[in-house]
Amino acid sequence: MAKEGSDEMEKEEREYKQALKGAGGELLPDGKNGLRINGWEIESTNRSILDSLEYQQWEEKLRTSHLPEMVFGKSSLTLLHVKSGLKIHFNAFDALSGWKEEALPPVQVPAAAQWKFRSKLFQQIILDYDYTFTTPYCGSKTVETNTEHQIGGSPGEGSCSVQWEDTTDQIDVAALSSKEPILFYDEVVLYEDELADNGVSLLTVKVRVMPSGWFLLLRFWLRVDGVLMRLRDTRMYCSFKNNADPIVLRESCWREATFQSLSGKGYPSDSAAYSDPNLISQRLPVVMHKSQKLQIPGNL
Secondary structure, three states, rough: OOOHHHHHHHHHHHHHHHHHHHHOOOOOOOOEEEEEEOOOEEEEOOOOOOOHHHHHHHHHHHHHOOOOOOOOOOOOEEEEEEOOEEEEEHHHHHHHHHHHHOOOOOOOOOHHHHHOOOOOOOOOOOOOOOOHHHHHHHOOOEEEEOOOOOOOOOOOOOOOOOOEEOOOOOOOOHHOOOOOOOOOEEEEEEEEOOOOOOOEEEEEEEEEEOOOOEEEEEEEEEEEEOOEEEEEEEEEEEEEOOOOOOOEEEEEEEEEEHHHHHHHOOOOOOOOHHHHHHHHHHHHHHEEEEEEEEOOOOOO
């Protein structure tokens, strides 16, 4: 049985290498987690949560005394278009900067439940800020001006003149559902908070690279048990068909509903029924939907 399993793994590895080579891709060197393909370098980094000193430093930079329980401050996803230097990337600090700037009013919970959010006896007021850490963050965008780029950030980065533009174009769902090899896949958790065991606040980004293009999903998922559910999804897709001047499509969708409104429609009112946002997203009404595109010239 062990030999059969080993043979199967070797077969899968051979097939993967053939698919990667056939698509003109190659893995990143030096143990980096990612690949180069069609003029893009795509890299994901998963690290541990911030330590206490780093938490304090982030609080000072963000001018706040509140951060999620688990902040993966050194984790990131980076998609670099090598020729132009354009870098689309995702990180916790920029996402929390968006939370701080948007400053939504706190989700109101029943008076009896407020004590559950007081994890320390000396905390008298805890619900006077957006404790859900909801963010409008849709990703970060910079241009690397130095000739030898450095994935993950460097002093050589500049502001980007290429901007997202509104469009009626939509992501080709059919292309994403077609059966083709997955050359690279990863999920990066940026931050998470269990709301003192009263729900979940979670920001993640997933990426999938195929021979035809790359696709990612940035998702903010919030469930305040018995009160509210909120889903903010940002999807991006880049086809490799037009390699000279690639276009990145971005669709952002905000869905939200109270438990009370869902119960009124005949849906369950038990929080346990809403553990997977994939299964219940269509039950949540759309608050906002926006489609944009980013056309990348050969050289910026």
